[in-house]
Amino acid sequence: MTLLRLSPAALARCRFALSPLAETLSTLVALHRTSPAPWQASWHAEHRPAYLAWIETHETAMGLMSLVSATKWLPDTVTPPPMGGMHTRLDDELAEVAAHTDEAVRATVADALAASRPPQYTAWLARPGLAPRIAGVFREGWTRFVAPDWPRRRAVLERDIMHRAGILAAYGWRRAVEGMTRHSVWVGDNAIRFSEQDYPDRHITDEGLTFVPHTSDNGSWTCERPPHFALVYPARGPAAAVPAGADDPLAGLLGPGRARVLRELARPATSTQLAAVLELSLGTVSAHLAVLRESGVIVGERVGRGVVYRLTEWGERVVGVLAGGHLAADDGSPAASNASS
Known part of the structure; x- marks a missing residue:
């Protein structure tokens, strides 16, 4: 088992960040592998x-x-930790990547080779x-x-962060890290289990830990430049809702566009x-939101400068009864690390 042990002051400095580099890495790994997650299959077939x-x-x-x-x-x-x-800007992350010497690259690649499936080119x-x-x-x-x-992609990442920040505010870090990766749970007073x-x-x-979501389904890893550490993890529910079809009762009731908006609000969003x-x-979405809000199936709440929409209890019942298994994905996903889990 691998633990991330936090100092007494580290929790107060933990935060979320975006990383264009981590998103690029996870995307390229997804394209390199032959078996995509089911929700990525059409994208994978198009771009591979x-x-x-x-x-x-x-x-x-x-x-x-x-x-x-x-x-x-x-x-x-x-x-590199973002x-x-x-x-965070990709240019800044790539500048840090490019600054390594050949000797440093070969040394860290040797560690990766030792932990990989042979043969490697x-x-x-x-x-x-x-x-x-x-x-x-x-960059390419x-x-x-x-x-x-x-x-x-950025919208998906921001929604994940918004979701976890809400859990953090309501329940604390112990609940916020559960399910972040395949193995992540809070251990004892000051540690997160990262890997088995x-x-x-x-x-x-005391610099704390940075949490970084990505949108693919290919794992979690650590970014380590002491005293800076980050944990990269799969965003919650990266798959878009299943498109509404002719045999979809929810689409039959609301229309396909409005049904897609309602389904997506299984996860609150702006x-x-x-x-x-x-x-x-944005105009189309706003029009759908206005109708759904008037119908009582969603509610909007101001958070900072924006309005976050979510399903009401009635909305959850409508989606559950009419949409059956069509709800957007809402669970964690398998992991891979600088230590990989």
């Missing part, structure tokens, strides 16, 4: 041919992605300039496969987040 065509002509991308998709120990080079909070490690080339892989991966969809594997415990100092996730105009 372009991904394979890209890495087949890019030696560093092929070697790097083959390794990080098959190891239980991610190289430190690719896992330092910009909710405004290693010829790419012989050339100089490893860290800038690795940064280039992630971001441009090709993440940036076009970033507004929707026997890696050395991590000692989180109108902007709904528009991004559902790929609808």
